[in-house]
Amino acid sequence: MSNPSRLLAWARVTLVVTALLGPVSACAPIEPWVKPYEREHLADRIMALDRNPISSTYLDHVFETREGARGATGAVGGGCGCN
Amino acid sequence: MRIRSAALAAILTLALPAWAGVADIEAPAFTLQSADGRTVSLAQFKGDVVMINFWASWCGPCRQEMPLLDDIYKQYKDMGFTLLGVNVEPDAHDANAWLKKTPVSYPILYDPKSRVSQLYRVQAMPATVIVDRNGVVRFMHNGYLPGDENRYMNSIRALIVQ
Amino acid sequence: MAALCLAGFPAAAGVLPEDRADALYHRYQGGGITVQGPSILVQKRIGDHFAVNANYYQDMISSASIDVLLSASPYKETRTQKTGGVQYLHGKTTYSAGFINSVEPDYKANTSYYSISQDMFGDLTTVTLSYSRGWDRIFRDIKANGVIANDPTFHQRADHRVYGVSVSQILSRSLLGTFEYQFSSDQGYLASPYREIRYLDPNNPAGYTLAPQIYPGTRTMDALSTSLKYYLPYRAALTAKYRYFTDSWGIRAHTLQMDYVQPVRHHWTLDGNIRYYRQGAASFFSDLFPYANYSNYMARDRELAAFHSITLGLEASYAFSIPRLSWIQRSTATLRFDRMVVDYLDYRDALYSKYDPGAIKAGREPLYTLDASIYQAYVSLWF
Numbered sequence: 001m002s003n004p005s006r007l008l009a010w011a012r013v014t015l016v017v018t019a020l021l022g023p024v025s026a027c028a029p030i031e032p033w034v035k036p037y038e039r040e041h042l043a044d045r046i047m048a049l050d051r052n053p054i055s056s057t058y059l060d061h062v063f064e065t066r067e068g069a070r071g072a073t074g075a076v077g078g079g080c081g082c083n
Numbered sequence: 084m085r086i087r088s089a090a091l092a093a094i095l096t097l098a099l100p101a102w103a104g105v106a107d108i109e110a111p112a113f114t115l116q117s118a119d120g121r122t123v124s125l126a127q128f129k130g131d132v133v134m135i136n137f138w139a140s141w142c143g144p145c146r147q148e149m150p151l152l153d154d155i156y157k158q159y160k161d162m163g164f165t166l167l168g169v170n171v172e173p174d175a176h177d178a179n180a181w182l183k184k185t186p187v188s189y190p191i192l193y194d195p196k197s198r199v200s201q202l203y204r205v206q207a208m209p210a211t212v213i214v215d216r217n218g219v220v221r222f223m224h225n226g227y228l229p230g231d232e233n234r235y236m237n238s239i240r241a242l243i244v245q
Numbered sequence: 246m247a248a249l250c251l252a253g254f255p256a257a258a259g260v261l262p263e264d265r266a267d268a269l270y271h272r273y274q275g276g277g278i279t280v281q282g283p284s285i286l287v288q289k290r291i292g293d294h295f296a297v298n299a300n301y302y303q304d305m306i307s308s309a310s311i312d313v314l315l316s317a318s319p320y321k322e323t324r325t326q327k328t329g330g331v332q333y334l335h336g337k338t339t340y341s342a343g344f345i346n347s348v349e350p351d352y353k354a355n356t357s358y359y360s361i362s363q364d365m366f367g368d369l370t371t372v373t374l375s376y377s378r379g380w381d382r383i384f385r386d387i388k389a390n391g392v393i394a395n396d397p398t399f400h401q402r403a404d405h406r407v408y409g410v411s412v413s414q415i416l417s418r419s420l421l422g423t424f425e426y427q428f429s430s431d432q433g434y435l436a437s438p439y440r441e442i443r444y445l446d447p448n449n450p451a452g453y454t455l456a457p458q459i460y461p462g463t464r465t466m467d468a469l470s471t472s473l474k475y476y477l478p479y480r481a482a483l484t485a486k487y488r489y490f491t492d493s494w495g496i497r498a499h500t501l502q503m504d505y506v507q508p509v510r511h512h513w514t515l516d517g518n519i520r521y522y523r524q525g526a527a528s529f530f531s532d533l534f535p536y537a538n539y540s541n542y543m544a545r546d547r548e549l550a551a552f553h554s555i556t557l558g559l560e561a562s563y564a565f566s567i568p569r570l571s572w573i574q575r576s577t578a579t580l581r582f583d584r585m586v587v588d589y590l591d592y593r594d595a596l597y598s599k600y601d602p603g604a605i606k607a608g609r610e611p612l613y614t615l616d617a618s619i620y621q622a623y624v625s626l627w628f
Contacts, residue, residue: 013426014374014410032367034415036208037171037200041419041476043141046506046514049413049423049474054267054286054300055560055581055621062273062619066587068524068549069490069498071407071427072468206367228293 050074107221110135110214111202115169115192118182123167123192130216132164132242134235137200137210139171140181144227145209149187151232155239156189162243163216169194171205211235215242259337259364259371261296262288267625275585275617277309282323284623294335298343300328311613312547315595316441316455320386320393324349330358337364351384351395351438356405369415379405385438401434419476429466436460442545443595444534445607451598452607453533458544461529466492470500481507495528496549512565518558518583526551532593533608547613550592558583560621575627583619588612 034042041047050056056074064070110133114124125133136152138145149168156166166189170178173195182191194200203212207225213235215221222238224231265288272281282303290296303326309319330343338361345356358377365372385399411425436458446454470488477483484504491497499522506516527549529542560581567573593610 032369034369034418035197035200035205036210036367037137037139037197037205038418039208039415040139040141040172042415042421044476044480044482046480046482046508047421047474047476049421049472051506052267052579052623052625054269054284054623054625055579058269058271058284058302058621059558059583059619062585063522066548067498067522067554068492068494068496068527069468069488069500069522071409071429071466071490072425072470072488074411074423074425074470074472230293 107219110212110218110220111199113199113202115194115199118179118191118193123190125167125214125218128165128167129218130163132159132216132239133214134164134166134239135169135203135212135214136166137169137171137194137203137205137208137212139208140177141172142208146181146185147229148209148227148232150185152235153187153189155232155235156187159239159243160189164239164243165189167192169199171197171200171208213238213242216245259334259339259368261290261294261332261334261339262298264289264628265625266628267623269621269623272620273617274620276311276615277314279307280304294333296332296334298328298330298332300326302326302328304349311594311596312440315599317439318388322350324352337368338362350393351386352381353384354379354381356380360409371413373409373411373413375407375409375411377405377407379403379407381405381433383434383438399438401438403431403433403435405432406430416473419478421474423470423472423474425468425470427466427468429464429468431464431466433462434460435462435464436544437546440544440546442531442534442543443607444537444539446537450602452602453595453598454537456537456543458546459542460544461494461542464493466490481505494549496525498522498524512563514562514564514577516558516560516562516581518556518560520556520558521553522556523553524551526591530591532591532595545592547589547592551590552587552592553590554585554587556583556585558619573626573628577625579621579623579625581619581621583621585615585617585619587615587617589614 045051060073110125112125114122117123134155136148138149140146152166152168156164160166168187168189168191170191170193172178175193175195203210209227211222211224212220213222221242224234265286267284267286269284269286270281271284273279282305284300284302286298286300288296288298304324305321306324307319307321313319324347326345326347328343328345330341333340341360341362343358345354345358347354356377356379358375360373360375362371362373364370381403383401383403385396386393387396407427407429409425409427411423413421413423416422440458441455442458443453443455445452468488468490470486472484472486474482474484482505484502486500486502488500489498490500500520502518502520504516504518506514508514527544529540530544530546530549531539532545532550534543558581560579562577562579564575564577567576589612592613593608594613595607595610597605597610598607
């Protein structure tokens, strides 16, 4: 796939996601099926998606420098190129 | 160009805030066990201004707000005002452990089956509801940010003089 | 080969990140390379709406790797990376932006990144859009009169763009799910100034001759990942993650990861992790090309080879209290050890024929394998 058409595909995916979720969230007709007072497990430290960013970022870097694959690791933020 | 405007539209859609409404309804009646073993009903406090605060020990802003609520309770409790701290956890163990470290002087009630949380349609943690002397809900607030305690006090002052 | 390094600080919409400082010592040892150094990270809220973060990171590299020994000589160098970022919370939306600067003697990279994160459905769903842009300047070190300096005739550029969308979803009281898609585009000099390819050459005693690699000037990549995190009732968490990667160079890779974390007694938290990675080779990769100028693009970098790897990790964290400093809410000391074993499927240890020409036919050397040990020791403070 060429660059512009790939970008267009990404934009379409993003638009669909936000078009579906955006207006719906603004009107909030969908009742949350996990109430705020039922979040005790999810609020637990051990359920954090990234408990120690300093460590997970380092390990992501170790793998990325040695592998061909990169991205979609859950870390927000860019990459810098380095040898 | 089309891609950029598509991305911009996506970003603006995301930025739309969620809308939540507040209604003047009669405060739903409830009866719960309190931390000192008594049975407490909302009906006992008819004629008082009642502030109901839904909290949990796992909720950071709840823990942050409670000492300030304690100050509010001490300040207004002799003017026909009471504060009920409704703990929403299924197991009271963590709540009691935290209260031992950070005690409050207002009554703590347990709602382990979330009956009262559902009755009051709690939408966030913490949630604060203020009921006037006639049993009508007059103030609802979701979450806690430093400074919110002033909004509570403004509301209490207005309702106490009624 | 241009590799990516991250300054990944997750953006959770609706709540600013907690105030925290971490100091880490990291050490990688394997395949003739030792890389070690510090990483310091500070995250601080400012007022009710802003948070800032900063990271200082160093890699001190001592390399006598298989690639270096084949066509160059062992070297030591230091890479320093600095990151600064800011987050702004408004209602249920978090806006983030940041900048990364990475400097080493032969590679200078700058990256800017932006993201918007939004909570929806009573905070059950968080959607994040992200974009980052990187500008790299690549140089080449040469030894002149015993001194290592930049080759003045060599100065290349590379550009990177990454677009991402991710969704994290509360599925039940005990289950969290995530989905992420990232599209990346690289342009410019994407090769390595030091690596070479080899082609079969009966005139050479080793059986092969080294030659410069030729890389495409562009690369587009797609990465899709999904994960589930489950809370076990006796207070532990189990995570499963899968990532699929494909790019315009013909590489296809799968990553599968499982993680188990459990608090033990009052002070300890133990974590076990297993990661399986499998990659197919790039279309222009070959360990040994049949003859010179075989194709338009040629590379022998093992990062583009076909291989699979397993990494096992163990982590122990101890929560301790510092009574004299009451403004510190929580403090932990953590030790982590990972062991990575890589088996290459079409990349051979060419040093056999280099050091012992004629003993093994070129292309018949044993397939290369790599064992690496990764150590981490860090202290974390929450205030």
